[in-house]
Amino acid sequence: MIDAPQNSVFDASGHDHGACIHDALARAETLCQQQGLRLTAIRRRVLELIWENHRPTKAYDLLNTINAERGNAAPPTVYRALDFLLDAGLIHKIESLNAFIGCDAGHGDGHPKFLICRACERVAEIPSPAVDNALAREAKRAGFTIDHETIEIGGTCAACAHRG
Amino acid sequence: MIDAPQNSVFDASGHDHGACIHDALARAETLCQQQGLRLTAIRRRVLELIWENHRPTKAYDLLNTINAERGNAAPPTVYRALDFLLDAGLIHKIESLNAFIGCDAGHGDGHPKFLICRACERVAEIPSPAVDNALAREAKRAGFTIDHETIEIGGTCAACAHRG
DNA sequence: CTTAAAATGTTATATACTAACGATTGAATA
DNA sequence: TATTCAATCGTTAGTATATAACATTTTAAG
Numbered sequence: 001m002i003d004a005p006q007n008s009v010f011d012a013s014g015h016d017h018g019a020c021i022h023d024a025l026a027r028a029e030t031l032c033q034q035q036g037l038r039l040t041a042i043r044r045r046v047l048e049l050i051w052e053n054h055r056p057t058k059a060y061d062l063l064n065t066i067n068a069e070r071g072n073a074a075p076p077t078v079y080r081a082l083d084f085l086l087d088a089g090l091i092h093k094i095e096s097l098n099a100f101i102g103c104d105a106g107h108g109d110g111h112p113k114f115l116i117c118r119a120c121e122r123v124a125e126i127p128s129p130a131v132d133n134a135l136a137r138e139a140k141r142a143g144f145t146i147d148h149e150t151i152e153i154g155g156t157c158a159a160c161a162h163r164g
Numbered sequence: 165m166i167d168a169p170q171n172s173v174f175d176a177s178g179h180d181h182g183a184c185i186h187d188a189l190a191r192a193e194t195l196c197q198q199q200g201l202r203l204t205a206i207r208r209r210v211l212e213l214i215w216e217n218h219r220p221t222k223a224y225d226l227l228n229t230i231n232a233e234r235g236n237a238a239p240p241t242v243y244r245a246l247d248f249l250l251d252a253g254l255i256h257k258i259e260s261l262n263a264f265i266g267c268d269a270g271h272g273d274g275h276p277k278f279l280i281c282r283a284c285e286r287v288a289e290i291p292s293p294a295v296d297n298a299l300a301r302e303a304k305r306a307g308f309t310i311d312h313e314t315i316e317i318g319g320t321c322a323a324c325a326h327r328g
Numbered sequence: 329c330t331t332a333a334a335a336t337g338t339t340a341t342a343t344a345c346t347a348a349c350g351a352t353t354g355a356a357t358a
Numbered sequence: 359t360a361t362t363c364a365a366t367c368g369t370t371a372g373t374a375t376a377t378a379a380c381a382t383t384t385t386a387a388g
Binding site for chain 3: 388
């Protein structure tokens with residue numbers, strides 16, 4: 001009963017973290033190559049740190065790490081890398097946490113939506129055509145054209161609820 | 165003067181702005197009286213400024229205004245008033261803008277959801293049981309217990325789209 | 329090679345928010 | 359009415375988040 005829950009979007013069982021990071025970086029390399037974008041050393045390292053952390057990661061935590069490694073990072077160093085990664089669709093910003101998380105490519109064509117566990121700080125990026133459709137209907141009713149959706153659902157994941 | 169769009173949740177036609185502010189403050193007075201909360205001068209003024217602006221309003225804009233009026237406001241002056249108003253449900257925070265807007269009491273029991281026009285900066289608070297239900301189903305599927313929803317849809321309102 | 333654009337380094341500053349503690353106010357009641 | 363305790367507010371200081379502006383370096387294209 002202490003095991004991680006099965007069949008959950010938060011499920012980490014069978015998760016090879018090293019492979020997960022590696023895959024994310026490989027996907028980033030491919031995407032940048034395809035789009036003619038430059039995944040420079042700093043940008044790559046920032047993306048890697050975000051995936052290593054595997055939780056919403058703060059800009060200044062990245063800054064401190066990079067500084068420890070290279071010694072000469074200032075805020076713009078990190079924010080510029082983050083801006084690049086956001087524009088490339090390789091990370092998402094969690095507005096309600098002022099933090100950043102890797103895009104897990106699980107949301108397909110829809111807008112990204114996040115379940116955020118306040119207990120373990122993990123985030124699940126979920127697809128939901130039903131939510132997208134409902135929002136599209138509301139927007140249409142209002143004559144509103146959607147550019148971007150910020151959908152961040154805070155609460156408690158199954159595993160943390162079980163732990164009490 | 166900004167043109168008033170027609171037939172929209174953004175619709176401001178037939179909108180008597182003075183009455184709108186007055187009504188919001190009257191609702192606040194009533195609610196505080198009912199709940200035994202104290203709508204002090206600062207809190208009342210902050211709420212009034214937010215409604216006067218009728219757009220997402222930044223804490224430091226409030227601070228500057230209050231300072232011009234009273235001369236001795238510091239950040240905690242404004243943030244404490246904002247915390248009170250948030251707790252009382254009289255305003256909402258728009259996370260994607262780090263700004264605050266009056267609660268228009270239009271969302272009923274559901275979680276608040278916002279359509280945010282990037283052109284005119286106006287915000288419509290929309291109810292949508294369909295969205296709430298779809299999210300509830302997704303959460304249930306994931307074994308996730310929802311505490312709070314941040315739903316902020318950015319885009320262009322009908323009036324701004326028409327203006328080109 | 330040259331050069332223009334992109335990326336990065338660097339300094340400074342703006343914006344967002346909170347901790348801590350003393351002073352004041354106000355409502356409840358001795 | 360005086361006392362008192364909690365809520366509110368004033369004030370100082372500090373931390374966290376993010377951007378402006380301009381100099382320098384790197385890179386890809388001509």
